[in-house]
Amino acid sequence: MQDTVQIRLGEETAPELGRGTIALLAGAAGLSVASLYYNQPMLGILAGEFAAEPSSVSWVAVLTQFGYALGLVALAPLGDRFERRGLIALTFAGLALALFGAALAPGLGTMLAASLLVGVLATVAQQVVPMAAHLAGEARRGSVVGTVMAGLLTGILLSRTVSGLVAAYADWRDVYAGAALAALAASVVLVARLPRVEPTTTLSYGRILLSLAGLFRRHAALRRAGMVQALLFAGFVAFWAELAFYLERPPFSQGSAMAGLLGLVGAVGVVAAPLVGRLADRGGKGRLVTLGAAALAAGFAVMGLFPGSWIGLVAGIVLVDVGLQSALVANQARIYGLDPAARSRINTVFMAVMFLGGGLGSALGAQAFAALGWNGVWGLGLACGLAALAVERFGRCPA
Secondary structure: OOOEEOOOOOOOOOOOOOHHHHHHHHHHHHHHHHOOOOOHHHHHHHHHHOOOOHHHHHHHHHHHHHHHHHHHHHOHHHHHOOOHHHHHHHHHHHHHHHHHHHHOOOOHHHHHHHHHHHHHHHHHHHHHHHHHHHHHOOOOHHHHHHHHHHHHHHHHHHHHHHHHHHHHHOOHHHHHHHHHHHHHHHHHHHHHHOOEEOOOOOOOHHHHHHHHHHHHHHOHHHHHHHHHHHHHHHHHHHHHHHHHHHHOOOOOOOOHHHHHHHHHHHHHHHHHHHHHHHHHHOOOHHHHHHHHHHHHHHHHHHHHHOOOOHHHHHHHHHHHHHHHHHHHHHHHHHHOOOOHHHHHHHHHHHHHHHHHHHHHHHHHHHHHHHHHOHHHHHHHHHHHHHHHHHHHHHOOOOO
């Protein structure tokens, strides 16, 4: 029997949120966001498949990130206006169709178009996370969001590993076909198992979109959190988008399987997310963001100090992943308390700014790698981390 959770317009309640529902939300977030990252270990294979230069194939990753930013603005705010369970299930069904389109793409142009749509519809993850924040209540919000974020991070982690291995030993199209079937199954399960959450606003779609700019102007903490996370994410995405090309060169001379396996190093970030969420519930969110930005910058510095070293590369990945995810969970815990009735829209603004940074990072990373090789990539990441640290430390708003 389905649970029903009624949330009155403009108000917030704190219903009891069971472990099963939290696990379901975490799994849904992970499955949807994984769609953004399947392509990264396979970019070298896609370049061969479509007889294209690496700089051209890199646009698969770029358009996926920009599509996510577009979907955040166009779709994610609907969580405040429509019943969330049905909206999440419908978006998962659309994501399945986009993934099938990528699996059947006959050429690079079609693949780029499908990648844009995958990015747009993968924003269902950003309907899931605010839903978890709604259901959790103030006292548990940080820990619940941290747990759901751990599921989301697991999706990112496994997406690279699975796609790298499947592409290396089977076919890259199988990656997208399998993901499409999983998204379709998720649509059915979620509509049957998730609790019902009523909308928190009666604003029209047009007024909801217009309200995004108002929220951005009104909340200095939102502006700072978005800018910090955009900078961190730009460095992160630039690194992962170019890693497969870097590993193909000496002294590594590895393919997509190794690029995917290195994603498992990010398991440390998955473990860190719930811990950071619990710490955020106790206060000190600004300090956690500062430490996260510093860790990410340190990770890229390690990569630069030890070029061509497996130990340096792995240690750098650990620091980069832990730093990014720690800052993300702390920033989300900070912004979700700004306006309970506009939580989906606040999340939209935050994530749209973040993924615009990711799209820009993908584009800049490709150019940096083409011009300067790996030095350009780790240098870009280090600059992004230091800039984020400066914004967090010297921004004009309370922590």
